[in-house]
Amino acid sequence: MTIEEEVLKRIKPSKEDEEKLRERAQIILDRLKGYNAEIEGSFRKGTWLKGDTDIDIFVFFPKSVGKEYLREKALKELIERFRDLNYKIAYAEHPYLIVYVDDVEIDVVPALSIESGEEAITAADRTPFHTKYVISHLDEKGRDEVRLLKRFLKGIGVYGAEIKVKGFSGYVTELLIIYYGSFKEVLRNASKFRPPVRIELVRPKKEFDSPLIVPDPVDPKRNASSAVSLKSLATFALASKIYLEKPSMEFFFPSKPGRQTIKGDILLVKVKIEESTVEDIIWGQVWRNVEKLKTLISHEGYRVIDISAWGDAENITIGIQLESKSIGEYYLNVGPYFYLHNVKNFIEENENVWIGEDGRLYSIKRRRYTVEEIIKRNLSFKQKFTYELQWLTEEVDDPWINLFLRKTPSWLK
Amino acid sequence: MTIEEEVLKRIKPSKEDEEKLRERAQIILDRLKGYNAEIEGSFRKGTWLKGDTDIDIFVFFPKSVGKEYLREKALKELIERFRDLNYKIAYAEHPYLIVYVDDVEIDVVPALSIESGEEAITAADRTPFHTKYVISHLDEKGRDEVRLLKRFLKGIGVYGAEIKVKGFSGYVTELLIIYYGSFKEVLRNASKFRPPVRIELVRPKKEFDSPLIVPDPVDPKRNASSAVSLKSLATFALASKIYLEKPSMEFFFPSKPGRQTIKGDILLVKVKIEESTVEDIIWGQVWRNVEKLKTLISHEGYRVIDISAWGDAENITIGIQLESKSIGEYYLNVGPYFYLHNVKNFIEENENVWIGEDGRLYSIKRRRYTVEEIIKRNLSFKQKFTYELQWLTEEVDDPWINLFLRKTPSWLK
Numbered sequence: 016m017t018i019e020e021e022v023l024k025r026i027k028p029s030k031e032d033e034e035k036l037r038e039r040a041q042i043i044l045d046r047l048k049g050y051n052a053e054i055e056g057s058f059r060k061g062t063w064l065k066g067d068t069d070i071d072i073f074v075f076f077p078k079s080v081g082k083e084y085l086r087e088k089a090l091k092e093l094i095e096r097f098r099d100l101n102y103k104i105a106y107a108e109h110p111y112l113i114v115y116v117d118d119v120e121i122d123v124v125p126a127l128s129i130e131s132g133e134e135a136i137t138a139a140d141r142t143p144f145h146t147k148y149v150i151s152h153l154d155e156k157g158r159d160e161v162r163l164l165k166r167f168l169k170g171i172g173v174y175g176a177e178i179k180v181k182g183f184s185g186y187v188t189e190l191l192i193i194y195y196g197s198f199k200e201v202l203r204n205a206s207k208f209r210p211p212v213r214i215e216l217v218r219p220k221k222e223f224d225s226p227l228i229v230p231d232p233v234d235p236k237r238n239a240s241s242a243v244s245l246k247s248l249a250t251f252a253l254a255s256k257i258y259l260e261k262p263s264m265e266f267f268f269p270s271k272p273g274r275q276t277i278k279g280d281i282l283l284v285k286v287k288i289e290e291s292t293v294e295d296i297i298w299g300q301v302w303r304n305v306e307k308l309k310t311l312i313s314h315e316g317y318r319v320i321d322i323s324a325w326g327d328a329e330n331i332t333i334g335i336q337l338e339s340k341s342i343g344e345y346y347l348n349v350g351p352y353f354y355l356h357n358v359k360n361f362i363e364e365n366e367n368v369w370i371g372e373d374g375r376l377y378s379i380k381r382r383r384y385t386v387e388e389i390i391k392r393n394l395s396f397k398q399k400f401t402y403e404l405q406w407l408t409e410e411v412d413d414p415w416i417n418l419f420l421r422k423t424p425s426w427l428k
Numbered sequence: 429m430t431i432e433e434e435v436l437k438r439i440k441p442s443k444e445d446e447e448k449l450r451e452r453a454q455i456i457l458d459r460l461k462g463y464n465a466e467i468e469g470s471f472r473k474g475t476w477l478k479g480d481t482d483i484d485i486f487v488f489f490p491k492s493v494g495k496e497y498l499r500e501k502a503l504k505e506l507i508e509r510f511r512d513l514n515y516k517i518a519y520a521e522h523p524y525l526i527v528y529v530d531d532v533e534i535d536v537v538p539a540l541s542i543e544s545g546e547e548a549i550t551a552a553d554r555t556p557f558h559t560k561y562v563i564s565h566l567d568e569k570g571r572d573e574v575r576l577l578k579r580f581l582k583g584i585g586v587y588g589a590e591i592k593v594k595g596f597s598g599y600v601t602e603l604l605i606i607y608y609g610s611f612k613e614v615l616r617n618a619s620k621f622r623p624p625v626r627i628e629l630v631r632p633k634k635e636f637d638s639p640l641i642v643p644d645p646v647d648p649k650r651n652a653s654s655a656v657s658l659k660s661l662a663t664f665a666l667a668s669k670i671y672l673e674k675p676s677m678e679f680f681f682p683s684k685p686g687r688q689t690i691k692g693d694i695l696l697v698k699v700k701i702e703e704s705t706v707e708d709i710i711w712g713q714v715w716r717n718v719e720k721l722k723t724l725i726s727h728e729g730y731r732v733i734d735i736s737a738w739g740d741a742e743n744i745t746i747g748i749q750l751e752s753k754s755i756g757e758y759y760l761n762v763g764p765y766f767y768l769h770n771v772k773n774f775i776e777e778n779e780n781v782w783i784g785e786d787g788r789l790y791s792i793k794r795r796r797y798t799v800e801e802i803i804k805r806n807l808s809f810k811q812k813f814t815y816e817l818q819w820l821t822e823e824v825d826d827p828w829i830n831l832f833l834r835k836t837p838s839w840l841k
Binding site: 366 | 535557620621622623639657658659661662663665666685691692693729731732733749751752754755756757758759760765766769771777779780781782783784785787790792834835836837840841
């Protein structure tokens, strides 16, 4: 049995799995009598993975009601139908309901009914067109190829368009299989990716500026893969190249790293968000904090080996790896050339001023902030939050910390 | 009394000083009966400073004997005349004699007799033309202006064309006064210097590539100021600007710095040259070592605040000031973009390889050498030498170390 056959055996849902999900969905659909309600998403498209226990049910309202109606009236109406069930209100671009039926999570999403994907007002309006496009372009074999590719992307950590991952959405995964025909053919092409990469099932109706450009066949003014970061694209390309040379289960189901040696000085910033919010809202801020801290810490003279973050919408750890936290209290300050007008200011404002071999003035300055102080002054979230700082002094078992220390994915080396 | 008048009072030799030197010179000239011997240099030109106790006496041989004759036969002949006196053989471009008469040091220099400065075969052959040019272009007042400028250049540390200083020779100092007319006028112009600076008493007969270009009036194919480094030029320009705004004795007679705070980590490399050699030969190597160490130490990841050297032809200290000597055992190693062909080698040859946000591969590497090891592997002299390393752990009284720590000359701030 090839690796891919073995993987497929593990990830392809059985008839019973499907039946179980369909029964739970039917309970919700029954409650939505009188509405224009439809199953969408990977369950409907037949590309979901075994163990996935969420189903999308979209409820369509006439376009004329407008998107404000969806936010308020529509949501209230829907709540009326499920008030005796276990449900909660969740937020994407708009609010929607998550209804729990046994261990199945059913997202009930209000959307506007439109004539074509190009008329979409909210992202949800476009979904039924994605569903139709995928269903009409994938046969049974193609759906399994999608499943393999999804699992591959999950394994290498680039599956999901959410801000935390900046990876490939389920829809983009499906489009890749539709375009290239099979899992292997996608990898063969991905292994040669060099950004910007254009995959045109349809001629784009707009200029896009992203590492990966996949014009949406149902709305060619939109880049379906705009979420894919350069890092995710690079990871996919490199993983594809290596997998083709030496296939392994590690790509699909990577093993967790064991205890790792600490190299350099590792500071953990453990953030707790005190007001719960949508993960995308939090992670947009997490990555902005990461970028900002990297810049400021480097600017202060520390050499940053790596900075990354892991966690969820409430508990986030930012890991900062420095070559050394003992970089000295003083630093070389480079001043103007001796013949420039600002030389006198430089002399007045500085200590230990001298003239270098290159004719520039130099001075010695005292550093202003330690790493801890930089974090204290700059870490910020719109939500209420607290944080703790911890220098890693000994090896630990936390798999995320060990992944941060090891860096190399198990499929790479 | 102005500062300059006060300085001149201290540095202008008296009639008695002159008489004393002339008597000693006459003793040597008497011994050189039958030779074409002449006093040259600053004593002859009337631009020497009080306390200077060396006189140059040149002995001219027909051009036809050639420069090899000067090295051997001529030197032997001259030695014959002084064998009962206290003398030693010294080396510049060619060997010459230093004869000690009381506390006066008389350099007896063999040279070739030529028709014009442009025919010079050795640098010494050109000297009588310099002497004539200066004598015919400077009056009593001008000679005092030269003295002021010499003392100023000495005070700010840029007097002398030797490799250790890379500064202004006596002759260049004289040419500056001849060109600009007075000490003050030289400073007024120097304060506006912006390299390359051209001072043309004569039209150059060659292209020169130096920060300061002063074509030699007696040999315009030569740049009389080729020894002047950018740093020396910058120091002179800046000192001139500041002196004109606020004259002070500190420029002429700088005070020694007191004990200074140690900033960063200071490593002293104390070199002892075991074979005595001409200072220029040693200092050419000292500065090459300084440049090389600076490059290698920086390359290894240390941040060098400053590196300098002081001492003489036998005992040299190289001072190395680092922001910190604790820079960590590991460093960030930047690799190729993910789509380049050498990616596979990078993965094989490195540890902790990962893909960065920018699509490049990175890894963590272990540093190879400490500062001490870099010095051990790279410090080199053609002469036999030994050295000791010493990290400065407490404040000391050594004025050179304090100057290295303070950096700022007393006239600057």
